[in-house]
Amino acid sequence: MTYLIFFIAAIGTLAGAIGVIALKDPFYCVLALVVHLISLAVLFMLLRAEFVAAAQVVVYAGAVMVLYIFVVSYIGGQNLSGSAGPGRAGTLAAFACAGALVAELFIAVLGTGLKAVGTGGAHVAAGFGNPESIGTLFLTKFLAPFEIASYLLLLAAVGAVTLARRRGGLDDGIEQRAPRISVAEFMSARPYYTGTQHETLGRPESLPEPTQR
Amino acid sequence: MSFALVDYFEPWWIQIIKGIVLFAIGLQIVPLVLLAERKLLGRFQGRYGPNRVGPYGLIQPLADIVKLLGKEQSRPETSVGPLFIVAPVISIMTAVGTFAIIPFGDAPHIFGTRVGLYGVDVSIGPLYIFALSAISFYGLMLGGWASGSKYSFLGAMRAAAQLISYEVSQGLALVGVLITAGTLSLTQIVHAQEGMWYIVPQLAGFLIFMVAAFAETNRAPFDLAEADAELVGGYNTEYGGGRFASYYFAEYLNVVVVSGVATTLFLGGWLIPGWHGQPAWTDPFVVLFKMTLFISFFIWIRATLPRLRYDQLMSFGWKILLPLATLNTLATAIIVVAVHK
Numbered sequence: 001m002t003y004l005i006f007f008i009a010a011i012g013t014l015a016g017a018i019g020v021i022a023l024k025d026p027f028y029c030v031l032a033l034v035v036h037l038i039s040l041a042v043l044f045m046l047l048r049a050e051f052v053a054a055a056q057v058v059v060y061a062g063a064v065m066v067l068y069i070f071v072v073s074y075i076g077g078q079n080l081s082g083s084a085g086p087g088r089a090g091t092l093a094a095f096a097c098a099g100a101l102v103a104e105l106f107i108a109v110l111g112t113g114l115k116a117v118g119t120g121g122a123h124v125a126a127g128f129g130n131p132e133s134i135g136t137l138f139l140t141k142f143l144a145p146f147e148i149a150s151y152l153l154l155l156a157a158v159g160a161v162t163l164a165r166r167r168g169g170l171d172d173g174i175e176q177r178a179p180r181i182s183v184a185e186f187m188s189a190r191p192y193y194t195g196t197q198h199e200t201l202g203r204p205e206s207l208p209e210p211t212q213r
Numbered sequence: 214m215s216f217a218l219v220d221y222f223e224p225w226w227i228q229i230i231k232g233i234v235l236f237a238i239g240l241q242i243v244p245l246v247l248l249a250e251r252k253l254l255g256r257f258q259g260r261y262g263p264n265r266v267g268p269y270g271l272i273q274p275l276a277d278i279v280k281l282l283g284k285e286q287s288r289p290e291t292s293v294g295p296l297f298i299v300a301p302v303i304s305i306m307t308a309v310g311t312f313a314i315i316p317f318g319d320a321p322h323i324f325g326t327r328v329g330l331y332g333v334d335v336s337i338g339p340l341y342i343f344a345l346s347a348i349s350f351y352g353l354m355l356g357g358w359a360s361g362s363k364y365s366f367l368g369a370m371r372a373a374a375q376l377i378s379y380e381v382s383q384g385l386a387l388v389g390v391l392i393t394a395g396t397l398s399l400t401q402i403v404h405a406q407e408g409m410w411y412i413v414p415q416l417a418g419f420l421i422f423m424v425a426a427f428a429e430t431n432r433a434p435f436d437l438a439e440a441d442a443e444l445v446g447g448y449n450t451e452y453g454g455g456r457f458a459s460y461y462f463a464e465y466l467n468v469v470v471v472s473g474v475a476t477t478l479f480l481g482g483w484l485i486p487g488w489h490g491q492p493a494w495t496d497p498f499v500v501l502f503k504m505t506l507f508i509s510f511f512i513w514i515r516a517t518l519p520r521l522r523y524d525q526l527m528s529f530g531w532k533i534l535l536p537l538a539t540l541n542t543l544a545t546a547i548i549v550v551a552v553h554k
Contacts, residue, residue: 027358031355034351038348041344050335050336050337051337051340053344054337054340054341054343054344055340057344057347057348058340058343058344058347061344061347061348062343062344062346062347062348062350062377062380063347063377066347066350066354066373066377069354069373070370070373070374073354073358073366073370130336130337131336131337131340131397
């Protein structure tokens with residue numbers, strides 16, 4: 001059962017990753033990335049990192065990718081091939097970087113002598129990777145990185161708000177112009193002939209004068 | 214290598230039976246909620262509601278289901294085929310998946326075998342709910358996008374923005390409960406409420422949670438995603454037949470699930486205050502009764518409040534609800550630390 005889930009998740013991970021770079025339509029690329037991230041979460045689950053798995057889905061699939069989907073579904077569907085390719089030098093640099101990464105990974109993996117293959121995996125204590133242990137680590141051993149990372153995110157959020165405010169947005173001041181209706185207005189007397197047929201059809205002369213409500 | 218996340222103490226055949234029973238219960242609750250909503254809405258509006266099919270109109274939901282399933286499953290020419298079909302499936306899967314972790318009771322011994330009266334008791338508790346609700350976003354979004362219709366697309370966009378905006382407040386509202394209980398396991402949270410239900414010390418959290426729950430389930434007054442006056446039907450405009458039934462089922466199952474979560478986290482789950490030695494067989498009935506209260510509340514609100522405007526919804530979520538939820542979390546943390554010192 002575990003192996004079955006592992007292989008399904010692994011295939012999902014790889015297929016998603018390939019789909020991100022291979023598919024033409026940006027919307028499908030984003031969807032492939034979502035599949036990739038959710039499959040990764042399943043793999044985390046198998047490694048008993050339940051909190052990381054949940055955080056992966058909530059943060060990446062649930063928040064980051066949602067923004068991607070927003071952008072792509074608003075502007076996608078058009079022909080985006082107008083942008084020029086990276087050019088010969090860019091392509092060469094890309095291949096060089098990819099080659100360097102592959103070499104580095106091979107050195108790291110083969111450098112262990114593949115001793116871990118065939119064993120049952122690392123031994124983990126009970127409660128490993130659950131929210132309690134991760135929380136304890138965050139607030140004791142890794143307090144400084146944790147706080148710095150949260151300040152970084154806070155700065156990013158404040159910066160985004162500041163930038164958006166300075167530009168003024170697409171429809172400046174539309175919120176001020178929008179009618180605001182308070183409860184008091186509902187309770188107070190209505191002006192003559194508002195919200196009735198008189199507004200559109202005019203007022204027939206024969207009707208008696210309305211009284212204040 | 215095995216799953217260490219969940220406390221499986223039952224043999225495999227009990228797990229299968231549990232899965233079937235839970236699914237059957239969920240499937241039975243939803244038509245009842247549908248009927249209750251139509252009946253109650255009728256009464257709220259001074260009319261009878263459905264009363265033709267069967268005695269007192271009791272078989273109305275059955276007739277609705279047969280009607281929906283018997284319809285042709287039409288598909289617009291502009292739609293994107295595979296996504297159009299997958300989207301309702303995602304919606305219903307996440308709704309049913311969340312239903313699995315609502316505890317209907319503790320783990321009593323039934324005929325000598327210990328059985329947990331819940332699908333699973335995940336150690337990450339509420340995080341599991343949020344993870345699935347994050348995935349349910351794709352059900353709405355893909356459905357609206359793949360329909361190839363402007364109404365569907367606008368509805369999906371609204372639903373998505375609303376979902377992620379109110380998820381933040383909902384999560385923060387739950388943090389107060391988690392701090393007070395000191396655990397993420399839903400059954401442990403219920404046990405922690407033996408002295409007092411969390412609706413009392415976490416009243417602010419409860420109110421924030423309920424408001425956010427209305428937005429999360431796309432119910433009135435936050436049902437802008439399917440605002441029928443402006444968007445025809447929102448993200449499910451182009452759906453018909455069984456696929457529409459799936460969306461409809463998922464929406465109402467979400468209401469049931471949120472009611473179950475609120476019952477578990479704030480109303481003490483299966484506990485009845487002041488009754489010690491409560492027999493285990495009463496537990497599911499107590500939970501179902503409390504869930505019924507919440508479901509009726511959902512229907513009541515739908516009959517009472519008008520729909521908000523979209524900018525009101527967004528500014529309320531970000532400018533009022535989120536600061537309140539943050540304050541609630543902070544205050545709870547400070548009080549808990551001060552009391553436990």
